[in-house]
Amino acid sequence: xxxxxxxxxxxxxxxxxxxxxxxxxxxxxxxxxxxxxxxxxxxxxxxxxxxxxxxxxxxxxxxxxxxxxxxxxxxxxxxxxxxxxxxxxxxxxxxxxxxxxxxxxxxxxxxxxxxxxxxxxxxxxxxxxxxxxxxxxxxxxxxxxxxxxxxxxxxxxxxxxxxxxxxxxxxxxxxxxxxxxxxxxxxxxxxxxxxxxxxxxxxxxxxxxxxxxxxxxxxxxxxxxxxxxxxxxxxxxxxxxxxxxxxxxxxxxxxxxxxxxxxxxxxxxxxxxxxxxxxxxxxxxxxxxxxxxxxxxxxxxxxxxxxxxxx
Numbered sequence: 001x002x003x004x005x006x007x008x009x010x011x012x013x014x015x016x017x018x019x020x021x022x023x024x025x026x027x028x029x030x031x032x033x034x035x036x037x038x039x040x041x042x043x044x045x046x047x048x049x050x051x052x053x054x055x056x057x058x059x060x061x062x063x064x065x066x067x068x069x070x071x072x073x074x075x076x077x078x079x080x081x082x083x084x085x086x087x088x089x090x091x092x093x094x095x096x097x098x099x100x101x102x103x104x105x106x107x108x109x110x111x112x113x114x115x116x117x118x119x120x121x122x123x124x125x126x127x128x129x130x131x132x133x134x135x136x137x138x139x140x141x142x143x144x145x146x147x148x149x150x151x152x153x154x155x156x157x158x159x160x161x162x163x164x165x166x167x168x169x170x171x172x173x174x175x176x177x178x179x180x181x182x183x184x185x186x187x188x189x190x191x192x193x194x195x196x197x198x199x200x201x202x203x204x205x206x207x208x209x210x211x212x213x214x215x216x217x218x219x220x221x222x223x224x225x226x227x228x229x230x231x232x233x234x235x236x237x238x239x240x241x242x243x244x245x246x247x248x249x250x251x252x253x254x255x256x257x258x259x260x261x262x263x264x265x266x267x268x269x270x271x272x273x274x275x276x277x278x279x280x281x282x283x284x285x286x287x288x289x290x291x292x293x294x295x296x297x298x299x300x301x302x303x304x305x306x307x308x309x310x311x
Contacts, residue, residue, distance in 0.1 A: 002311065003104030004291050006063045009049030012295035015065070017288065023100060023108040025077035030111050032089060036127035036285075037102040038068035039294045039307045040159075046096065047295065054242050057096045065291075066103030066309075067093050070117055070127040080111045088117040090270070092130040094261040103291060105311045113261035118273040125280040128159070128306045131259065133269045133278070136163035136218070139238045139257040140171070143216045147172030150214040152206060152230050155221030156192060157183035159281070159306050160240065164218050165190040166278055176206055176214055176230075178221070186304070190279065203229030219244065228252060281305030 005018045025031040042051075043065050051057040073087045083089070091114035093102050100107060117126045145151060151168050155161035156177035168175050169191025177184075177192035184195045196205045203226065207213055213232035222244040228237055237254045239245035248254040272278040283305035286294050294307045 001105040002288060003100050004065045004288065004309075005099070006047050006065060007061065009047065009052065012047070012292040012299075015047060015292050015295065017291070018062075020100065020104075022106050025075045025080075025108050027077055028079050028111050029077040029108050030073050030080060030083055030089075030114055031075035031106055031108050032069055032071040032091065032114070033074045034069055034102065034105055034107055034311050035071040035123035036069070037066045037104070037288075037309045037311070038127045038131065039103075039291070039298055039309060040067060040131055041298065042067060042131075043103075044295055044299060051096060056242060060097065060099075062099050064098045064101030064104070066101035066107075067131045068127045068306075069093065069102040069107055069109070069130070070123040071107075074106065076111070083111055083114060088123070089114045090117045090126050090130055090266065091115070091263070092134065092259075092261040092266070094259060103288065103309055105288075110261065112263045115263045115267040115270060118270045120274065121280060124282055124285055124308045124310065127308050128280050128282060129269055129273065129278075130261075130266055132159040132306070133163050134262060134266060135160050135240060135257070135259045136167055136220075137265060137269060138259065138262075139218050139240060140164060140167055142255060142257055143218065143236050143238055145171070145173050145216055145236075148174070149216070150174045150176060150210050152176045152178065152214045152217040152227060153192070154178045154198070154217070154219050154223045154227050156187040156190070157304055158220055161218075161220035162187070162190055162281065163278065164220060165192050167272075168218075169193075170272070170277055176209060178202065178223070178227075183304075202226040206230035228254070283307050285310055287311075
């Protein structure tokens with residue numbers, strides 16, 4: 001079978017389509033025939049060597065690429081219950097140190113990282129949900145905001161930020177969205193009650209709308225200290241990138257959120273998609289052998305949604 005691998009760090013040109021053996025599902029695992037796999041910023045960081053420089057990924061001869069997957073179960077390993085061969089599923093590969101990732105024709109995942117794909121959407125659309133949806137959901141859980149509280153979301157028009165806006169609004173949280181000026185209609189449609197253009201002096205602009213500052217911030221755009229300045233003293237701040245957490249000034253609780261695969265919570269997100277309460281956004285599709293072009297396009301920025309590879 002074919003799979004995207006990295007054997008040397010560098011630009012998109014180091015990505016290779018390799019012929020590798022079909023993986024075998026072990027205890028508590030399932031093998032999925034991949035119909036769609038999303039390209040995410042973490043893939044660029046893996047390929048470039050940034051994660052290895054940060055001490056998050058050991059040096060190895062071959063590294064697999066890809067976290068999100070939508071596809072069909074081809075094999076179930078011993079001990080797997082509740083997932084049948086032939087089922088359409090989505091799932092998340094949340095390990096960095098693996099020889100094969102989701103950007104392949106077949107992938108093996110732990111069964112508890114998988115759930116039934118949402119009905120009524122294509123595999124390409126479904127593949128955009130696991131990593132970004134779970135990141136937003138788990139970060140919101142970590143912030144622990146009650147209905148009526150205020151939340152600043154940076155990068156609100158992006159994949160994680162857009163999910164965060166919708167999920168927070170659904171919880172009755174008042175959202176202040178930060179994005180490009182042209183994205184204001186989009187983020188308001190997603191549920192943001194207030195808007196600040198990303199070119200503004202963030203602390204001052206937010207405090208003009210919310211005197212004293214917001215209760216919490218979810219920093220999807222890795223703004224850092226400028227976003228922290230918009231948070232009230234004693235508030236909460238979620239950073240989503242390693243090294244992206246500012247100092248916990250003014251008694252603000254600052255934490256780095258680390259994504260984890262969770263099939264049960266992913267199922268909760270699927271239910272929201274099926275209810276029309278969560279929007280899946282696809283920026284474009286490319287065949288697997290154009291993965292280098294996909295990395296170039298993502299690095300250029302400006303996407304609204306995710307690029308999806310189809311084996």
